[in-house]
Amino acid sequence: MSNVASGNTIAEVASLIGDAARANMLSALMGGQALTAGELSRHAGVTAQTTSGHLGKLTEARLIAVEKQGRHRYYRLASPDVAHAIHALMSVAASGPKRHHPIGPKDEALRLARTCYDHMAGRLATALADALTGKGYVILADGAGLVTEEGWRFLCEFGIDPGDATRSRRPLCRTCLDWSERRPHLAGRLGAALLDRTLALGWIARTAESRALRISRAGEAGFSGTFDLPADWRRSPSTPSS
Numbered sequence: 001m002s003n004v005a006s007g008n009t010i011a012e013v014a015s016l017i018g019d020a021a022r023a024n025m026l027s028a029l030m031g032g033q034a035l036t037a038g039e040l041s042r043h044a045g046v047t048a049q050t051t052s053g054h055l056g057k058l059t060e061a062r063l064i065a066v067e068k069q070g071r072h073r074y075y076r077l078a079s080p081d082v083a084h085a086i087h088a089l090m091s092v093a094a095s096g097p098k099r100h101h102p103i104g105p106k107d108e109a110l111r112l113a114r115t116c117y118d119h120m121a122g123r124l125a126t127a128l129a130d131a132l133t134g135k136g137y138v139i140l141a142d143g144a145g146l147v148t149e150e151g152w153r154f155l156c157e158f159g160i161d162p163g164d165a166t167r168s169r170r171p172l173c174r175t176c177l178d179w180s181e182r183r184p185h186l187a188g189r190l191g192a193a194l195l196d197r198t199l200a201l202g203w204i205a206r207t208a209e210s211r212a213l214r215i216s217r218a219g220e221a222g223f224s225g226t227f228d229l230p231a232d233w234r235r236s237p238s239t240p241s242s
Helices: 007-018 020-029 037-044 048-060 080-094 105-112 123-134 149-158 188-201 217-227
Strands: 064-069 072-077 114-116 119-121 138-141 144-147 174-177 184-187 204-206 213-215
Touching: 007 020, 020 037, 020 048, 020 064, 020 072, 020 080, 037 048, 037 072, 048 064, 072 080, 080 174, 105 114, 105 123, 119 123, 119 184, 119 188, 123 138, 123 184, 123 217, 144 149, 144 174, 144 188, 149 188, 174 188, 184 188, 188 204, 188 217, 213 217
Parallel strands: none
Antiparallel strands: 064 072, 114 119, 138 144, 174 184, 204 213
């Protein structure tokens, strides 16, 4: 059995993602948390019966996976590769023709800090990437990242131990082009570790029914002090005025 994707196979996957309801479901799952069919139904704005059909198609195509806990079923993206593909489409869509869409509080919250599958995105994430590269802790090139010896020491002191890079086939550090900032943020196992650690510290918190992350007072001080973020990191001249 060949794993080489033909044009027809690519078209089949693209047609699945191309449906607005399914695209909204996949976008909701980019928050990194498994969601129920009811939660996905609300995100997609369709009935429960229609949602069931969409979830069946996405599961069959291995774009999402289902986990059973007792009587409940939870859906998540099937792999980091799927998340990377959805994020790439988000970046392409954000770079498309400008449409009149007033920026509301929810949009601004997403631009400031949000989850991108299992890592952070938005102005906070790009500021952290800038800080780590500026201090020489991480070297980024061609979409990949290298953690320096000094960087390893800093991360360990911060409470992160990404571990031996050979433990997983997943890249230790790579970049995602942030769709709202048009600059890279950190992904891979290092990006996931940064999200997990700052959640554990209470510097950030997830918000209900959204990918937006809330930054606590402790987080404001912690991010600025630990990573030496500039005073104006919340402002971004590259943010599009859509």
